Amino acid sequence: MTSSEHDLRKGALSGFDSLVMAQAGSAPAYSIAASTAVLIAAVGLASPAALLYCAVPMLGIAWAFNYLGRADVNAGASYAWVGRALHPSLGFISGWALIVSATIFMVAGSLPAGAMTLSLFSESLADDTVLVTVVGAAWFLVMVGLVIAGVTVTAKAQWIMTGLEVGLLVVFAVLGLLRAGDGAGADFSWSWFGLGGFGGFAGFAGAALIAAFYFWGWDVTANLNEETEGGGRKAGVGGLLGVVFVFLLFEAFTVLTNMLLTPDEIEGNAGNVLARLGDVILPGIGGKLLIIAVMLSTIATLETTLIQVSRSLFAMGRDRTLPARFGRTHDVRKTPVFATVVVALVALGLFVASTFLGSVSDILESAISAIGLQIAVYYGLAGLAVVVAYRKVLFRSVGNFVFIGAWPLLGAVFMLWIFVEAIPTLDATARIVGLGALALGVVPMVWFWRKRVAYYRTPGLQTFPDPSGEPAVAEPTTPASEADLVGAGEGH
Numbered sequence: 001m002t003s004s005e006h007d008l009r010k011g012a013l014s015g016f017d018s019l020v021m022a023q024a025g026s027a028p029a030y031s032i033a034a035s036t037a038v039l040i041a042a043v044g045l046a047s048p049a050a051l052l053y054c055a056v057p058m059l060g061i062a063w064a065f066n067y068l069g070r071a072d073v074n075a076g077a078s079y080a081w082v083g084r085a086l087h088p089s090l091g092f093i094s095g096w097a098l099i100v101s102a103t104i105f106m107v108a109g110s111l112p113a114g115a116m117t118l119s120l121f122s123e124s125l126a127d128d129t130v131l132v133t134v135v136g137a138a139w140f141l142v143m144v145g146l147v148i149a150g151v152t153v154t155a156k157a158q159w160i161m162t163g164l165e166v167g168l169l170v171v172f173a174v175l176g177l178l179r180a181g182d183g184a185g186a187d188f189s190w191s192w193f194g195l196g197g198f199g200g201f202a203g204f205a206g207a208a209l210i211a212a213f214y215f216w217g218w219d220v221t222a223n224l225n226e227e228t229e230g231g232g233r234k235a236g237v238g239g240l241l242g243v244v245f246v247f248l249l250f251e252a253f254t255v256l257t258n259m260l261l262t263p264d265e266i267e268g269n270a271g272n273v274l275a276r277l278g279d280v281i282l283p284g285i286g287g288k289l290l291i292i293a294v295m296l297s298t299i300a301t302l303e304t305t306l307i308q309v310s311r312s313l314f315a316m317g318r319d320r321t322l323p324a325r326f327g328r329t330h331d332v333r334k335t336p337v338f339a340t341v342v343v344a345l346v347a348l349g350l351f352v353a354s355t356f357l358g359s360v361s362d363i364l365e366s367a368i369s370a371i372g373l374q375i376a377v378y379y380g381l382a383g384l385a386v387v388v389a390y391r392k393v394l395f396r397s398v399g400n401f402v403f404i405g406a407w408p409l410l411g412a413v414f415m416l417w418i419f420v421e422a423i424p425t426l427d428a429t430a431r432i433v434g435l436g437a438l439a440l441g442v443v444p445m446v447w448f449w450r451k452r453v454a455y456y457r458t459p460g461l462q463t464f465p466d467p468s469g470e471p472a473v474a475e476p477t478t479p480a481s482e483a484d485l486v487g488a489g490e491g492h
Contacts (some may be wrong), residue, residue: 001206004243005331006318006327006328008040008329008336009227009333010314011402012152012228012229013224014228015230015234017238018164018221018235018237019095019233020163020454021235021242022218022220022241023067023242023306024158024220024301025217025218025304026217026242027168027297027301028165028215028297029165029168029296029297029298030301031213031246031250031295031296032169032214033272033290033294033297034112034272036254036257036266036274037211037266037267038265038368039214039271043198043204044187045186045191045192045208045258046196046198047192047207047258048255049192049197050207051247051251051254053195053204054214054414055211055215057411057413057414058243058247059240059244060241060407060408060409060412061379061382061408062218062236062240062243062409064386064408065078065219065382065485066237066240066466067236067390067403068222068389068464069081069162069222069233069236070233071226071228071464071467072084072232072464073232073252073388075224075225075226075315075367076095076223076311076312077222077223077312077315078091078219078378078381079091079092079094079098079312079418080315080386082384083455084458084460085461086384086403087386087460087461088456088460089445091393092441092455093381093438094377096438096441096444096445097374097375097438097441098378099441100374100376100438101370102312103309103343104299104367104371104433104437105367106140106302106343106347107350107367108368109431110133111351111354112462113135113140114135114139115132115271116272116291116295117135117296118131119291120291127155127282128315130231137348137396138332139298139351140302140348140351141301141344143299143306146294147306147308147340148231148330149333149432150333151227151334151335152305158304161299161300162296163295164296166233166249168289169249170249171201172277172282172286172290173252173256174248175282176251178221179281180255181257183258183261183280183301184261184265185257185261185263185412186259196240201396202321202424202425204423205417205421205425209418210368212372212376212379213368214367215246216244216371216375217304217381218242218246219239219308219490220305221226221235221236221239221306222310223308223311223337224307241385253277255341256311257273260280260281261276261277262295272294274293274294275287275291278288278291280482283410289373292303295296306340306344310340311336312465313336314326314339315327315334318429319454319455320453325338326339326342335492336443351433366433367428367433369422369427369430370429370433370434370437372434373419373430373435375417375436376416376422379412380412380413380419381412381414382408383409386404386408387408387412390463390467391422391463392463393417393466398467401486
């Protein structure tokens with residue numbers, strides 16, 4: 001086995017590519033279209049507050065990813081960092097949480113991709129579940145092909161799709177704010193940003209879980225850090241800026257939805273409230289333009305989600321915490337083709353099966369909540385990891401204390417709190433999918449732990465070097481570790 005089999009394409013992405021990827025990963029148009037009605041149904045006019053109070057701790061998690069990536073450039077991201085800073089078993093669960101959330105999302109995301117494409121031609125076609133499944137699967141396979149083609153091809157595709165999507169959203173946000181006072185909805189009030197509209201801690205936790213889904217995906221930049229020039233620094237900054245930018249878009253469109261649409265309109269257009277908003281902002285053509293934005297957003301985020309899960313599987317295969325074949329890359333394209341194909345086949349199988357479980361809106365609602373639980377786990381663990389990893393330098397400066405200590409810790413506590421608080425508020429499907437998929441990770445964890453792979457022999461509570469120093473780049477499994485694996489019957 002040669003080391004080149006474990007190499008990704010170093011320095012293929014620029015800092016600006018990283019920012020584009022962060023925005024594409026958060027999928028602003030898709031998130032607004034799919035989640036706004038769910039969020040407003042949960043907390044009404046407190047929906048802008050839910051996004052605001054989730055954005056603050058989310059930025060803390062983004063700071064955690066930024067500093068962890070500076071010290072350890074690893075495609076596994078939270079899987080690798082949490083394993084070193086806290087404990088290998090927690091690291092594996094962190095990586096597994098990303099894998100299952102991404103896989104579930106590829107099912108939930110492919111449905112709207114099909115529906116949005118068909119709705120450009122006919123609303124009745126978009127209600128045909130079988131046809132939506134076929135078209136959604138076709139888009140998904142196109143994205144699989146682009147990811148396999150290589151990260152530079154992926155980046156070029158994202159420039160086009162995300163550029164058009166974000167451009168349309170910015171134009172409609174400006175137009176909508178100019179005519180917001182003429183809407184049929186509620187009159188704007190600063191109380192929408194207060195804490196009084198949640199109806200208690202349980203209501204706030206449920207809303208925060210939905211809000212976390214809005215933001216999720218920006219951390220694709222961390223999984224691409226081995227392929228980004230400047231390593232963890234530019235990847236981390238791309239994630240931070242991505243969170244700020246999509247937050248502004250989320251707030252603008254949530255406020256506009258409350259002001260321009262009535263509650264009945266919001267409920268009646270729950271599958272894509274953004275299209276209805278477009279019709280109100282720019283009658284005649286606005287709805288179609290924003291449907292295009294949602295379609296591009298959904299397709300783009302399917303691609304970034306595939307990148308996240310394939311890089312996570314690649315890092316696990318490289319460490320032998322999953323079968324070693326996952327940790328190999330294509331000789332020419334330098335992408336983890338096997339990992340990409342396997343997860344694509346699993347997602348397609350689940351995608352087809354999901355068509356028998358109910359309507360598109362029912363599937364989406366349960367999937368969003370289930371994914372929210374899984375997001376909370378690996379974001380929360382990453383927030384704790386950065387504090388532990390840099391514990392010896394936290395008090396060297398105010399900046400270290402705030403951006404490496406207090407803010408990420410706030411994010412970690414927030415994420416783990418909403419995980420616990422939200423579970424009783426979810427329906428049975430969301431709980432089974434969210435917690436059951438996490439629990440499945442115990443099986444491979446115990447299996448490879450018993451084989452005594454090197455990853456599980458790594459001592460936890462490691463201290464990372466000062467963030468001003470040079471990062472360590474992830475290396476393939478050492479020959480000594482491979483010898484151990486051969487002896488354990490795992491020497492592929």
